[in-house]
Amino acid sequence: MRQLIVLLYYYHFRGVELMENLLQGENVHRFEAAYNRIHNKLIDLVYPTRRHIPYGEALHSAKKLHNIVKYNYDILRQFGQLRNALVHRKIRNDFYIAEPHNEIVEEIEKICELLYIPPLALSIASQPVTTYTTTTPLKIILNKIKDKGFSQFPIYDENEFQGLLTEGGIANWLACNIINNSVSLDNVTAIDILKNEKKHNVRFLSKDCSIYDLEGTFEKSFEENLKLEAIIITHSGSTKQKPIGIVTSWDLVKIDHTTLSIASHV
Incomplete structure (x- = not known):
């Protein structure tokens, strides 16, 4: 009976851990998807004939031309830093050293939508x-x-x-x-x-x-x-x-x- 209880506790906490990893992975994947879309849009805004432009360069150039980018520049720059931490400081395939909170994921998705569907003139x-x-x-x-x-x-x-x-x-x-x-x-x-x-x-x-x-x-x-x-x-x-x-x-x-x-x- 005692062994059964121990096993139940083990599988319970292992299940919680797996669920947390899944949630973490979902946030990271949503963040990266929105980030990549923003990166592509920034390139379209300033270098429509080129494809391989670093995020920071495209962001800095777009800031000079479009007030939407200018207004959101600081948070967009921080998104770039967070993305680098996610990609370049990953410890293993299923573990990230940094995890974006839900609020951050929702914010980058909002700005992404704003860039793709901007206000009308x-x-x-x-x-x-x-x-x-x-x-x-x-x-x-x-x-x-x-x-x-x-x-x-x-x-x-x-x-x-x-x-x-x-x-x-x-x-x-x-x-x-x-x-x-x-x-x-x-x-x-x-x-x-x-x-x-x-x-x-x-x-x-x-x-x-x-x-x-x-x-x-x-x-x-x-x-x-x-x-x-x-x-x-x-x-x-x-x-x-x-x-x-x-x-x-x-x-x-x-x-x-x-x-x-x-x-x-x-």
Whole structure:
């Protein structure tokens, strides 16, 4: 009887040990799977034509280009260190010197999902967009500026984009039309202001584009030494569609807050 009890205790504790090893292995495997997916995504973001780029190099380069990576940079770097400990300091096939906690596994999986399914560009766009036609009286536009504080207005002729009307363009037109210290606004329309506007660099993106596309568009304009005034988001990215949202360079700072919200609630 005593021997039976001893055997039962032995198999009980051996079973607990085996279960712990299985749980440990599951956490490690989930962590490594998410890590490898993140590594591949980082490479895609910065070196799409290359495959064998060290994790740290890809992470550092992606940080400069994408706010999602920049915001999560510290934890992503620590994931790299933990992964190295798991892989390079393994004592035997079924035992790891370091074991990721459940919270760590869940966190790396959340960030992995965020990198692969990033927020849409629309998530930081100003919505709805106030637009006017070329025949809209200037007085109406000035009242909107006074009431809402808007500074940019896409102007359309029927359904096609004609240009961006700005406070600067209005000020320039007013300066050029002062007569005896006064300016008449009678019969002045949006098209009159557009004729005095400088050529604004405006790009279009579809509603399905992500913030990666948004940042990439701004980055490309910067590399071309062109100031990008705004990105207008339409259904398919066409200039012949009414805008769903509009993004300026000032809106890019919202990306970090969007990322924080999603990373905390995914």
